[in-house]
Amino acid sequence: MVKGYCVRCKETREMKDLEPFTMKNDRKATKGKCSVCDCKMCKIGG
Numbered sequence: 001m002v003k004g005y006c007v008r009c010k011e012t013r014e015m016k017d018l019e020p021f022t023m024k025n026d027r028k029a030t031k032g033k034c035s036v037c038d039c040k041m042c043k044i045g046g
């Protein structure tokens with residue numbers, strides 16, 4: 001399970017609906033949603 005920082009919960013939460021993407025600077029990142037509040041989250045790295 002991938003974890004990231006949720007700005008709404010202000011805590012580290014598990015991410016769901018994970019979707020890898022590449023940022024403008026060609027770095028890989030993963031976007032998803034907070035498993036608790038559905039807030040959009042983004043994590044740098046694959």
Ligand SMILES: [Zn+2]
Binds near residue numbers: 008009010013039
């Ligand atoms: Zn949250």
